[in-house]
Amino acid sequence: MKTAQQSASFKKALRQRTALVWMLCFGFITIILFTSTTQLAISYRTALATATERATSKSFLIAEWVEKSFELTRFVLQETARGFDAQELIYPTTNPEQHAQQTAWIIERVQRAPNFVFLGMLDRDCVVTHTTIGINLGFDALAHQREYCTLAQKEPLTGLKVSNMFTSVDHTQNVTVSYPLTDATGALDGFALAGLDLSFFQQWLDLIELEPHNVITLYDLNSRLLARKPFIAQNIGMQIEEEHLNRMAKNPSEEHYSHRLISPVDGIERIWSLRRIGDLPFIVVVGEQTSAAIATWRQMLFLYLIAATSLCLSLIFGAREYIRNFQQAMEMHLLATTDPLTSLSNRRCFSDSANRMLSHYNTLAHHKTQNQPPVLIMLDIDHFKQINDCYGHDIGDQVLIDISRVIKSKCGKHHLSARWGGEEFVLLLPNTDLNTAIEFANQLSQQISKLKSAPERTITASLGITTYRAKESLESLMKRADVALYNAKERGRNRIEVA
Structure with a gap:
C-alpha cells in the first residue's frame, strides 16, 4: 500500500510543483511586462514633454526676436512723427521748399530700416502729406477705408499699431505700422506710417538651423501664413483653418498654447507651440515632428520588446525544463524504490520504511504509550516454480501481479508491503495485535486462492x-x-504459521 500512496503522493507533488512553477513564471512575466510598460509609458511622456519644451523655448525666442525687430521700426516711426508739427501736415503744401526738405529727411529715415517699403506722414483725417514715394501724396486713406487709418484713429492713440497683412501691387506681403503725433491734450494731430x-x-x-520635418511659421491675426521654414511659396498668404490657431487669433488673453496635430499644410503630425507676439498682430508657431521626437523612445521600445520577449521565453523554457527535470527525478525515485512488475515497494524501500x-x-x-507492536507477515507462493514450468513465465508474472493487487487491496493507509524477491512478499502492520494479524493473513490467503491467474490451477500461498x-532489529524480525514461513511450507503449504 505504501508504494501506491507514494505514487499518488508523487503525482500530487508533481501537480502542485507544476502549478507553483507556472504561477511563479507567469508572475515574473507579469512583473516584467508591467515594469516594461510603465517605464515605456514614462519614457514616452518624457519624450513628448521634452519635444514640447523645445518647441515652447523656440517659440519664445522667435517671439522675442520679432518683438525686438519692431524696435527699430518703432524708433524710426517715433522719430519721424516727432519731427513734424501739426501745422506742417497740410496737403497741398503752402511751403514747397520746406516740404521738399521734410521729404528728404524722411527718405533718409527710411534708409535706416531696409525692410521699409515706404514711410510717410498723414494728417488727422488720414490724408497723405509727406511720403517717400510721391505718387501717394494727397491720398485720402479714410475715404478708401484703409485699415491703418482706422487703427490710427482708434483709442488708445498712443503706441505702435500694426495692420493685418495685405498683398501690395507688386504681389509682396506687407503690413503697415503707424505711430501717432498728438497734441498737449493727447488728441490726434496726425501719424507716421510705414x-x-x-x-x-x-x-x-x-x-535658422532646423531639424528635418520641423517647422517654424508666422501668422497674422487672420490666420494667414506670413512666413514658413521650410518655405512653401504657394502657401504664403494662405488663410489656415485650424481650431487652436483661430481661437488664439481671436482671444488676446491667450498668450501660449501647446498641442499635437497633423499639419493642415503638409499632413505631418507635429507637437506645436503657438505663441502670441506681445502686442503685435502676429502669432509664431513652432512644430516638432512627433515621429522624430519619439525616435529614441521607439528604439527603446524595440530593445525592450527584444529583452522582454527573450526574458519571458527564457522563463517559460526554464520552467518547462525545471518541471521536466522534477518529473524525471520523481520517476527515477519511483524506479529506485518500486518493483517494476508488481508496483509494490522493493526490498530497499521496504527496509527503509x-x-x-x-x-x-x-x-x-x-514513553510508555499504549500501542500494539508492529506485526510482520511473510508470504510465499506455493509451487511457483511449477507454475512457471507448466504455464510459462508470462503466467507466472501474471500470478505475481494479481497477488500484488490482492495485497494492495487488503493493506491499509499505514501498512507497508513489498515484493521481497522472487515469489516472496512481506507486509508490516503497525499497532496490530497478533489475532488481528492472523485474521488479516487468513483473508489474504482466501483472496489469493480465488485468483484465476493460472488455467485450471488454484493459487495458494x-x-x-x-x-x-x-x-x-529488522533483520532479527525478518x-x-x-x-514461521519455513514451518508453514514444511507442514504442507497453504497455511499460516506464527513464530
Missing part, C-alpha cells in the same frame, strides 16, 4: 507471522518471520 515688407521674416527664418516504523514504535514504547519485540 509699409513693411514681410519677406524679411522669411529671410530671417531661412537663416520498516526501520522508520520500528524506530517510531520504540520511541512510543519508551504460505504465510509466516511474527510480532516485533522492542528494540530488536529471520523469525522466515522461520
